[in-house]
Amino acid sequence: MMDVQDELLSQSMNALQVKSIADHMQIFLAWVLFASFFDIFIYYLYFNDYSNYLNNWFFVLIGIITTMILSISYLKKNQIETNNDKIDALFQFFCLVIGTTLGIGICIIYYFLKIENSELDHTQVIVLSGLLLSITYVIALTYLVERFSYFLCIFLPSALPAICAQLLFLHDAFYFYSIITTLWFSTIFISALMSSRMHNRLKILNNNNTILIEQSKRHLNESKELQTQLKKEFNRTEEIKNELQLNNQLLEQKVKERVNDLKQINDRLENHQANLDFAHETAGINSWIWDIEKRTFEIAKANNEVEFRQMNLKHSNNISEFIHPDDLSHYKSILINHIKGKTDRFEAIYRIKKNDQWCWIQDIGRVIVRKTNNKPLRMVGIHRNIQKEKSDQEKLKLAANVFKHVAEGIFVLDSNLCYLEVNQFFEKLLGYKQEDVIGHHLFDITVNNDPYASKTYTKMTKQLIETGEFDSELQIEFTSGKKLVLWIHINVIHDEKNKVVNYVGIITDLTDRKKQERKLSYLKHYDILTDLPNRFYFKQQLHNYLTDYSNLFKHFAVLRINIDRFKAFNDSLSQKHGDELLKKVAQRLRLCCANASLTAYLNNDDFAVIYNLSSGNIPIHQQTQSILQAFKHPFEVNGQDQTITISIGVALFPEHGLHLDSLDGHAEFALDEAKRLGGDTVKFYSNSKIPILSQGINLENELRKAIKERHLSVNYQPKICIQTNRIYGFEALVRWQHPTLGYIAPDIFIPLAEETNLISDIGLIVLNETCKQIHQWQALGFDHFRVSINIVAQQIHRGHLVEDIDYALKKYNISGDMLELELTESSLLDKSEQVDQLLLQLKDRHISISLDDFGTGYSSLSYLTSYPIDVLKIDKSFISKIGREKDEAIVNAIIAMGTAIGITLVAEGVETKEQIDFLERHGCYILQGFYFSKPLTSAESTQYLEQHKLITI
Missing domain, CATH: 3.30.450.20 (PAS domain)
Structure with a gap:
């Protein structure tokens, strides 16, 4: 197929096409020169080593391309009459020379360039060769794909050395890049092939269209000739017609003279007949004459036609041929009575067959001639079609029935x-x-x-x-x-x-x-279980509030409310009891949010409330606190009191968003923040993160780049034992100092890392950097403490955590005694067998296990007895509330519980002397927080170790 198309295109190539291909060839050669120069420039930009092979090859390429460009310009300028096949062969030769020269260049890059520059690795060789060939092939696709043979002459000799080099110098570390390069060349080749086929098909189609246009022109000329002949025939016909009209006029004149005499005689008869016909036609009457003696029946119709019938009353079959069977007996009875002289005239309404259909008529007649014995001889009469009147009567009757029923x-x-x-x-x-x-x-x-x-x-x-x-x-x-x-x-x-x-x-x-419509509307906009507006109605109303032009909703708050640990409640009881709880929660929300503009149930355990702040009601902070307070009272479910808590996220309009998705999304983000704090709290959306996120920066891509380029660092916050006044250990905390954005807080990029599965890569960086730092501290003589590392659920469930730890311990020659892994409660929820096995493997390596943020998550006490937990960390959200009686009771209970089961207790977020005194008084002696030190860099933490071997509180 390709050969046939190329042959057709070569045969149809004219001077204009040769000039167009020559122009494209010159542009292509210029681009090849630019691609070669750019490739050499990239090489010298990163490597200062002089390459004799590369330079000589470039100068040869310049000479070849210059000679080709001048030759093509000479052909164009002098318009030499040369066979198109020879020009096509010349251009193919040029493309073959260019492809061969590029192939030599690729050989130089893969072999000779690495000899001259030992620092050049396989990836850089692939980049240099791929850059040169990619630019060349893309330009060839643009300017030379019209002639696929040109592209092949360039592609085959240039791509073959690159592909062979991939096979000859294949290395496991760069196997992926080799495959990508080969696939890239294959894709370019296939694209060139498909583009060439499409172009050739368009050429063939254009040639076919040209042929069709020429055929159309010929047909048009033939049609014009036929029209001329037709016009001549038409003129001849007109001449014959005129002659016939003349003869016809002469004949008419003679006929008129003859007819005029007869017309005068017939006019009087016609006038009388016309009057009679008009009267009958107006009245819809047909006259009839019945010769009883001769048994003939004559009907005079409105069109002057006369119908004869044979009629014999003694033979009913004769009559039944044209009278409806249902009307026959009535008709015969009336007619016989009149014939016998019992009635003055005959009058009947009956149906007769007309055009194979029954038609109602009114018939009136009288016997006009009788014998002396009163025997009738002749009878005359009229009949009238009353079918329309009967139909109108039926319609009126039907209309009356319809009106009635x-x-x-x-x-x-x-x-x-x-x-x-x-x-x-x-x-x-x-x-x-x-x-x-x-x-x-x-x-x-x-x-x-x-x-x-x-x-x-x-x-x-x-x-x-x-x-x-x-x-x-x-x-x-x-x-x-x-x-x-x-x-x-x-x-x-x-x-x-x-x-x-x-x-x-x-x-x-x-x-x-x-x-029914109201019922359907209710089902569409309300949740049947909770009898609250559903998510669809919530979003619809939120959109209405956002687009309200009456200024009634100039300022309002969107609350996203979630039941804490509802899944655990549902799993422990049943879905039926979970539904019962949802009903009671909805009822309580309806009561405590009575002054809200909208209270809605979204799905699962999510609710939403909208407060209009423009009406001057209670401040939103008090509203949210009153909602939290309302949920302090237990719910009776299945005959038992169930105490639950809720988390609330708040976003304000217009401060936190002007559009539905952004405002609702910010409220949901604030809800997630409240959940991270352990629930039973309110979190207002903060605009503090907006400056970074609103700069149009793709934070995920920046984080991937930071992981790849080692822009993440690890800081260490000390843990102090106030009983011995010594450093108990450190907690390793990841930090990100962006080259242009500056410091990015962990609460911004850590949630993003958890969502995008980058948290495992970050955890691996922290693990290796921590083990490296421990090795350095041991070399300085500091080996009496542990460093804790935060582990998330993803690292556990991926199944590579133990292998990563073994590799780091072996690489930096440290023991597991120096490590402590901090696990969150959420990481212990699922896959208990896998978690059990993991923790046992860690204990075999003498690594301590710490339960982080206790009390803020699902707070299952079974974790403390079911798993080999060594350390229990009291979350800073509890420590910060020391001074409040109820919160102090919670901290005291956690300390007492940990002491009772023999677990080491660590309080984080310690910032005041009052907090230290309280914790020491109740038996918690290992403290961490800004009171002692902020998180320190590697150098700062080493200096801190040297200066604070003994701590004075």
Whole structure:
């Protein structure tokens, strides 16, 4: 297929195409020169070593390209008449020379360049060769793909050395880059092939279109010739027609002279007949004559046709041929009575067959000739078609039945909108008898004391008078006591003078349908379980508040509320009891948020509340605290008191967002912050993180770059034993100092790392840096303490944590006694068998296990007995509240529990002397916090060790 297309294109190549390809070839050669120069520039930018092979190759390439460009310019300028096949072969030769020269360049880069520069590794060789070839191939795709043979002459000799080099110099460390390079070259080749095929198909299609246009032009010329011949024939026909008209006029003149004489005689007869026909036609009457003696029946129709029939009363088969069987006996009875002279005239209404259909007629006749014995001889009469009258009667009867029995209220008004008639359904629907409404005005039976109703009825009357039609849905209260939703349709009826005669109306009861619609609306916008608005209605109302132009919602708060540890509650009891709890939580929220603009149930254990702060109600801080206080009281579920807590995230409009997604998202973000603090708290969204996130920076990409380029560092915060006044240990904390953004707080990038699975890479960095620092401290003689490292659930569940720890311990030649791993409660929730096995492996290596942030998460006491926990850390959220009686009781309980089961206790976040005294008084002696020291760098922590071998509190 490709060969056939190339042959067709070569045959159709003209001077214009040669010039276009020559221009493209010059541009391509210039780009090849630029790509080579750029590749050499990149090399010298990073390596200052002089490359004799590379320079010589570049100068040869410059000479070749310059010679080719000048040759092409000479061909274009002098317009040499050369066979197109020879020019095509010349350009293919140029492309082959360029491809071969590039292939030599690739060989130099892969082999000779590495000889000259030993610092050049395999990845840089791939980059240099890939950069040179990629630019060349992309430009070839742009300018030379019109001739696929040109692209092949460049691609094959240049790509073959690169691919062979990948195979010859294959290295495990760069196997991935080699595959990517090969795939890249394959993709370029396939793209060139497909582009060339598409271009060739377009060329062939264009040639076919040109042929079709030429054929169309020929057909057009032939059509013009046929039109000319047709015009000549038409002219000849006109001449013949004129001759015939002349002859016809002469003939007509002679006929007129003959007919004129007869016409005068016939005019009088025609006038009489016309009068008779007009009378019959106007009345719709056909006359008939029955010669009884001869048994013939003659009917004179309106079109002067005469129909003869043979009729014999003694033979009923003769009559039954044209009279309906149901009317036959009645017809014969009336006719015989008249023939016998018992009636003055014959008159009957019956059906006759006409055009295979039965048609009603009225027949009137009389016997005009009798014998002396009273025997009838001749009878004359007329009959009239009354089918339309019968049909109209049937329609009127049907309309009356419909009016009487239809399941819609129908009423008729006069021109003054007073009732003339109503049907039975109208009476049943509105609760009136017919006599109660006849003669009364349309709105006399409605309650009109409501201003809105009066305005509606006035508008309705005005529309009826002006347009003659009314069609709308109305909610009407009637004097009968009924209040209905009705669809009312009223139309005017005019007489032949276009004067209003009546109004006819139809009413349809929509009350039940409206109830069903309200029910469906409820199901769409409300949650059946909690009877609160659902997520759809919440977002709809939030959008309405955000787009409110009445300034009623200039300032409002969005609260996202979540039940703490609801999953654990659901798992411990049942889904049925969980649903019961959700109902009670919804009821309590409805009570304690009575002044809220909206209280909604979103899903699972999530609720939302919107407070309008523009109305001057209680401040939002007090509102949230009152909600927390309301949930201090237990819920009765399954006959037992269940105490639950909630977390609340708050975002304010317009401070924290102007759009629905941003405002709701910020409230949810604040809720997550509240959950991280252990729940049972309120967290307002803070704009402090916005400056970094609003600069258009992709923080995830920056974090990946920081991990790759080792921009993350590890600081160490001391832990002090106040009994011995010695340094008990350190906690390793990761820090990020961005080159341009500066210091980025951990609470910004750590959650992002957990969401993007980068937390495992960060944990590996902290592990290795900590083990390296411990090794340095041991070399300085400091080996009497442990350094704790935070471990998250992802590191545990990935299954590589033990291997990573073994590698670090072996690499830096330290023992597990110097390490302490801090696990959060959430990391112990799932996969208990895997966690058990992991902790046993860690204990085998003499590594201590610490339970971090105790009391802020799921707070299962079974963790302390089910797992080999060595250290229990009291979260700083409890330490900061020392001084409050209830919070002090919680801290005291944690200390007592830890002491009872023999676990070492560590209090973090210690900042005041009051906190130290309280903790020491209740038996917690290992403290960590800013009172002693902030997190220190490696050098600062070493200096701290040297200066604080003994601590004075």
